[in-house]
Amino acid sequence: MVNKTFTIISADGLHLRTAGVLASEMGKFSCNVAIIHNGMTFNAKSLMNILTACIKCGDNVEICCSGGDEQEALSRAEDLIESNFIM
Amino acid sequence: MGEAMMLKGIAVSDGIGIGNAFVVGRKSLSYENRAVSNIEEELTRYHEAAAKFTERTNAMADKISANTSKKEGEILRGHILMLNDPYMSSEIEKLISSGVCAEEALSNVCDSFINIFSSVDDELTSQRAADVCDVKASMLSILLGVEEVSLGGLPPQTVVVAEELTPSMTSDINGENIVGIVTERGGKNSHSSIIARALGIPAVIGVEGAAELLKNGDKVIVDGLSGNIIVSPDTDTLRVYIGKQSSFNEESGELNHFRGKPTVTGDGKVKKLYCNIGYADEAVRARECDGEGIGLFRTELMFLNREEPPTEDEQFSWYKKAALTFRESSVTIRTLDIGGDKVIPYLGIEKEENPYLGNRAVRYCLKHEDIFRTQLRAILRASTFGKINIMIPLVTGVEELRAVKGIIANIKRELRIKSIEFDDSIKVGIMIETPAAAIKADLLAEEADFFSIGTNDLIQYTMAVDRGNSNVEYLYSPLDPAVIRSIKRIIECAHDAGIPVEMCGEAAADPLMLPLLISFGLDGFSVSPSYVLKTRRNISKWNKESADKIVQQILLLKTEREIREFIKAELKEIK
Structure with missing residues (x-):
């Protein structure tokens, strides 16, 4: 398993657009991807699941990937979050 | 012509529209919660409806993104992601597989998300509740086959009055003939509002009882700046609004x-x-x-x-x-x-x-x-x-x-x-x-x-x-x-x-x-x-x-x- 903590910098937090981008990009990997926010774990491949986490601008989230392509998935997540989801 | 009447709502798309009401009748999205015997068939029915929703919403999003607003198009694409979300669809499929009909399974899962999102005290998250409501209503109308109303072929100078607009109604909307939109429900980011802003049509939402109080052919002023709806205005009021309308149009063109x-x-x-x-x-x-x-x-x-x-x-x-x-x-x-x-x-x-x-x-x-x-x-x-x-x-x-x-x-x-x-x-x-x-x-x-x-x-x-x-x-x-x-x-x-x-x-x-x-x-x-x-x-x-x-x-x-x-x-x- 690999993991890393990020600060969400997009002004609206992880919302429809940003969460949608994250979920669909993470869906391309075979490993499990979880977001841990305030001690709760959410499925990062599910937009609806991410939305229920109600992650706001400035919040810290931990991304955990485990499985075959975990390293690739984590670095993709890192790219997305740090570029503020500009694809 | 009826008596002059003023209604109030929330302005969601700037501008002033003056035209004749076209009231989209209330359509019942109620269904019979029946037990399903052929589960495979029910799953196929659900998947076909979801595919139809996706195709239609995608087409609308393309049209909107190309025309005017990328952001509005993205919200619509978000609706597709919601419905096709692995978690959401697996929950719905699970329910159908246990013998629940597609309508009930969809409503059940959507309602649970609506509850979660609307219980959070955060404006953005409660907008997501409105998004799920939108998805649910359009899916139900596809499943129930009650989606015939089209806003495509309306005459010029039409003000559309509806409980709420769904993607199916607006898939062939003609922005030139529709001069105003009035709905009873919805939020700033609900489907009706998005379409209105994207097409530059003045719109007011949250107008209680609008679809009942207004009759087809009523003269209506939609003030998308203040949120006022004036039905059967007298000539003086009409003149004032025609003036407001032309100065707004002139100015917004120049300002852009x-x-x-x-x-x-x-x-x-x-x-x-x-x-x-x-x-x-x-x-x-x-x-x-x-x-x-x-x-x-x-x-x-x-x-x-x-x-x-x-x-x-x-x-x-x-x-x-x-x-x-x-x-x-x-x-x-x-x-x-x-x-x-x-x-x-x-x-x-x-x-x-x-x-x-x-x-x-x-x-x-x-x-x-x-x-x-x-x-x-x-x-x-x-x-x-x-x-x-x-x-x-x-x-x-x-x-x-x-x-x-x-x-x-x-x-x-x-x-x-x-x-x-x-x-x-x-x-x-x-x-x-x-x-x-x-x-x-x-x-x-x-x-x-x-x-x-x-x-x-x-x-x-x-x-x-x-x-x-x-x-x-x-x-x-x-x-x-x-x-x-x-x-x-x-x-x-x-x-x-x-x-x-x-x-x-x-x-x-x-x-x-x-x-x-x-x-x-x-x-x-x-x-x-x-x-x-x-x-x-x-x-x-x-x-x-x-x-x-x-x-x-x-x-x-x-x-x-x-x-x-x-x-x-x-x-x-x-x-």
């Missing part, structure tokens, strides 16, 4: 030309054009309205209507949000500006005989250092996320500025010890809104990092007039020679000391003030978001030379009235 452009005078001098906001969320709106930064973030509004003061973390999240929204420019946060005109029990502010001359703003803050320090610490912590400036209200002398700077230096030391990051070069400026500060502007300019002229209070204090008192409000004007002289002096003193000076009162957006402000060399304007484009256009019409010429004459005039008439006449000429 200034969107995304820098703010420059006719002779190429760049000015800053910032926004005034009262809540962190408004920073996003300021951006949408093309503001270049935040020139005044009033923080007191966020202290009202609550039982206890906002915590440092709470404030930190507001300031950080604003800073991140304008990371490339700057956000000027005004510290708590509050006094005895508002009763806030937890702040221990006493009712005073003369609240405007009493213990308010920086005076209060220096007496209640705990509250002040909490705010300053939150601001400092947020300052690493963008470019934040601190602005002190109601300063009357250098000692107040020094006292605040001392507190800030102290907090910086604490933060350093705790290794908490902040922007060490954060600027500390002052509002110039009292005659004392204006008269001592030269002294203050030596110790402040910037000035911002707060004209609303500066006028009231200079003219000794309460603008809310109708007996004396005639004295309230930024064009009084006393106010003009004061502003001139403030700007000169700032520039002599080499610091920038902005204006954040209403006068900053007043076209009559512009020749004065351009001639005096004001560096920045901070206006409410809806005035950004207008102000940018107005600034583009002036250059220093022509403004100087007019101002030379203005300075010779002795009364407010003469000055007003003179500038008005000049404005007519430059048009």
Whole structure:
């Protein structure tokens, strides 16, 4: 398993657009991807699941990937979050 | 024609539409919750409906993104992602596999999300509840086959009145024939609102009972600026609105030309054009309205209507949000500006005989250092996320500025010890809104990092007039020679000391003030978001030379009235 903590910098937090981008990009990997926010774990491949986490601008989230392509998935997540989801 | 009637709703798409009502009848989305015997067949029925929804919504999103607004298209694509979400679809499939019909399975899962999202006290998250509602309604109408109403072939000058518009209704909407949209339900980001904004159709939502009260063919005015719906207007009202409509159309066409452009005078001098906001969320709106930064973030509004003061973390999240929204420019946060005109029990502010001359703003803050320090610490912590400036209200002398700077230096030391990051070069400026500060502007300019002229209070204090008192409000004007002289002096003193000076009162957006402000060399304007484009256009019409010429004459005039008439006449000429 690999993991890393990020600060969400997009002004609206992880919302429809940003969460949608994250979920669909993470869906391309075979490993499990979880977001841990305030001690709760959410499925990062599910937009609806991410939305229920109600992650706001400035919040810290931990991304955990485990499985075959975990390293690739984590670095993709890192790219997305740090570029503020500009694809 | 029926009797004139006015209804109220929420304006979600600008403009004024005048036309004839087309009422989309209420369609029942109720279904019989039946047990399913052939599960495979039911799953296929669900998947086919989902595919149809996806195809249709995608087509609409393409159309919208290509036409006008990328952002609106993205919200629609979000709806597709929601329905096809692995978690959501697996929950629905699980229910169907247990023998529940597709309609019930869909409603069940959607409702659980709607409950989760609407129970969160956060505007964005509750908008997501509206999104799921939208998805649910369109899917139900596909599953139940009750989707025949099309808005495609409506006659010109139609105002669509409906309970709510779903993607299926609008898939072939014709923006040219539809001049207004009125719905009973929906939110700012629901399907109806998105379509309306994307197609530039004036729209009002949340109009209770509209689909019942309005009849096909009723003459309707949709005021997408105020949220009023006028049914069967009399000729006078109609005439007024036709006038409003044409001036709105003319102006919005012209103003759009200034969107995304820098703010420059006719002779190429760049000015800053910032926004005034009262809540962190408004920073996003300021951006949408093309503001270049935040020139005044009033923080007191966020202290009202609550039982206890906002915590440092709470404030930190507001300031950080604003800073991140304008990371490339700057956000000027005004510290708590509050006094005895508002009763806030937890702040221990006493009712005073003369609240405007009493213990308010920086005076209060220096007496209640705990509250002040909490705010300053939150601001400092947020300052690493963008470019934040601190602005002190109601300063009357250098000692107040020094006292605040001392507190800030102290907090910086604490933060350093705790290794908490902040922007060490954060600027500390002052509002110039009292005659004392204006008269001592030269002294203050030596110790402040910037000035911002707060004209609303500066006028009231200079003219000794309460603008809310109708007996004396005639004295309230930024064009009084006393106010003009004061502003001139403030700007000169700032520039002599080499610091920038902005204006954040209403006068900053007043076209009559512009020749004065351009001639005096004001560096920045901070206006409410809806005035950004207008102000940018107005600034583009002036250059220093022509403004100087007019101002030379203005300075010779002795009364407010003469000055007003003179500038008005000049404005007519430059048009």
